[in-house]
Amino acid sequence: xxxxxxxxxxxxxxxxxxxxxxCTSSSIFxxxxxxxxxxxxxxxxxIALYKAGELTSNGRLTAQxxxxxxxxxxxxxxxxxxxxxxxxxxxxxxxGTYKYIFGTGTRLKVLA
Amino acid sequence: xxxxxxxxTHLIKTRGQHVTLRCSPISGHKSVSWxxxxxxxxxxxxxxxxxxEERGRGNFPDxxxxxxxxxxxxxxxxxxxLLGDSALYLCASSPSGSNYEQYFGxxxxxxxx
Numbered sequence: 589x590x591x592x593x594x595x596x597x598x599x600x601x602x603x604x605x606x607x608x609x610x611c612t613s614s615s616i617f618x619x620x621x622x623x624x625x626x627x628x629x630x631x632x633x634x635i636a637l638y639k640a641g642e643l644t645s646n647g648r649l650t651a652q653x654x655x656x657x658x659x660x661x662x663x664x665x666x667x668x669x670x671x672x673x674x675x676x677x678x679x680x681x682x683x684g685t686y687k688y689i690f691g692t693g694t695r696l697k698v699l700a
Numbered sequence: 701x702x703x704x705x706x707x708x709t710h711l712i713k714t715r716g717q718h719v720t721l722r723c724s725p726i727s728g729h730k731s732v733s734w735x736x737x738x739x740x741x742x743x744x745x746x747x748x749x750x751x752x753e754e755r756g757r758g759n760f761p762d763x764x765x766x767x768x769x770x771x772x773x774x775x776x777x778x779x780x781x782l783l784g785d786s787a788l789y790l791c792a793s794s795p796s797g798s799n800y801e802q803y804f805g806x807x808x809x810x811x812x813x
Binding site for chain 1: 704731733735741742743744745748750755756758790792794800801802803804805806807809
């Protein structure tokens with residue numbers, strides 16, 4: 589099935605480092621959602637973005653809605669071991685619906 | 701408040717059988733969406749229901765069907781199971797209005813042998 593491109597695919601970082609990941613598409617989206625998923629569990633919503641250029645924070649997490657509306661970025665500052673997991677972006681396919689296309693995921697591993 | 705609940709947690713079926721998965725949304729949420737997540741990939745959209753009506757359908761065969769009940773809970777049905785249907789099936793609920801956030805349940809792990 590169709591998926592958005594996320595990069596990097598995986599990354600190892602040291603505890604305390606900042607992390608950046610992004611999600612790109614050839615299509616324009618009206619809403620971007622960022623999720624974190626732990627093994628065997630459902631994705632947990634981290635941040636929602638609704639306007640091009642919007643910058644939204646949730647604790648140590650900051651996400652931005654790209655001005656072209658075709659991309660989005662997620663930053664994690666001062667990473668901690670519990671940040672380990674897979675991060676997914678999701679773009680709203682059709683305005684006014686809850687139909688989302690998800691990214692391929694970024695697997696984050698934090699070294700203590 | 702309780703989050704999205706799904707049942708069963710795990711399920712093992714044989715090829716050709718039928719399966720029904722159940723979802724209860726967050727209290728007050730009227731929209732339910734279903735996603736299939738194959739190991740190593742992101743979730744794939746299957747259906748969205750709002751106020752008991754289908755509002756969206758993904759690229760899945762007619763073996764997949766769903767419905768939403770008056771209490772906003774939902775069922776996903778899959779007929780004539782194939783090995784490739786083995787996946788984590790996720791239900792997401794959403795509030796009504798202009799907020800398009802989705803909140804996922806823990807999922808049902810379906811294994812087809």
